[in-house]
Amino acid sequence: EPEVTQTPSHQVTQMGQEVILRCVPISNHLYFYWYRQILGQKVEFLVSFYNNEISEKSEIFDDQFSVERPDGSNFTLKIRSTKLEDSAMYFCASSEDSPNGYTFGSGTRLTVV
Amino acid sequence: SQQGEEDPQALSIQEGENATMNCSYKTSINNLQWYRQNSGRGLVHLILIRSNEREKHSGRLRVTLDTSKKSSSLLITASRAADTASYFCATPRGKLIFGQGTTLQVKP
Numbered sequence: 264e265p266e267v268t269q270t271p272s273h274q275v276t277q278m279g280q281e282v283i284l285r286c287v288p289i290s291n292h293l294y295f296y297w298y299r300q301i302l303g304q305k306v307e308f309l310v311s312f313y314n315n316e317i318s319e320k321s322e323i324f325d326d327q328f329s330v331e332r333p334d335g336s337n338f339t340l341k342i343r344s345t346k347l348e349d350s351a352m353y354f355c356a357s358s359e360d361s362p363n364g365y366t367f368g369s370g371t372r373l374t375v376v
Numbered sequence: 377s378q379q380g381e382e383d384p385q386a387l388s389i390q391e392g393e394n395a396t397m398n399c400s401y402k403t404s405i406n407n408l409q410w411y412r413q414n415s416g417r418g419l420v421h422l423i424l425i426r427s428n429e430r431e432k433h434s435g436r437l438r439v440t441l442d443t444s445k446k447s448s449s450l451l452i453t454a455s456r457a458a459d460t461a462s463y464f465c466a467t468p469r470g471k472l473i474f475g476q477g478t479t480l481q482v483k484p
Contacts, residue, residue: 296471306419306464306474319470354418356472365409365472369418 265289269368284340284371286355295338296356345375381475388481395452397478399465408448413462455482
């Protein structure tokens with residue numbers, strides 16, 4: 264069964280450093296998403312991406328965050344200057360046809376120290 | 377606005393028993409989706425029920441949807457220890473909006 268692949272599975276970074284989280288969505292999917300889940304809290308929407316541009320973003324997704332689809336397969340989330348409160352699980356998801364059939368990756372656990 | 381709030385927040389049952397989780401939402405939807413998350417892992421899509429459906433089955437899962445009450449329920453029959461996980465309902469509005477989830481513990 265097709266999968267959404269996320270790398271790395273766990274990343275530890277120093278506060279103020281830049282991190283890039285990588286995702287390979289399912290190849291025929293058109294809609295891409297990033298979500299995050301702070302430990303013990305609900306899964307929160309960050310950003311959606313369609314047709315090579317951001318289609319929607321949440322209040323969380325401020326100027327510190329950016330997304331890119333640098334080639335035909337990867338979808339990245341960059342955090343420019345990490346803060347302690349950015350520590351969370353970050354999930355990538357893709358769907359062929361929003362709003363149906365989302366597939367999530369297994370997540371990247373980001374720990375900012 | 378909040379969408380997809382589940383209750384109970386936590387549920388503990390014995391293996392073999394049925395588990396029922398409920399979800400309420402606030403605005404109109406065209407479908408509602410249930411996901412499972414094992415501790416520290418990714419989200420797994422379980423089942424999608426469309427707004428014109430009242431009930432849907434998938435294996436040991438049974439989902440109902442009452443659009444007049446803006447609520448849905450997920451029933452897991454004959455539960456197993458492997459069903460221990462957090463369960464979320466989510467409604468798509470372009471993006472998925474998740475509730476807090478129900479943490480289910482199935483004791484062997």
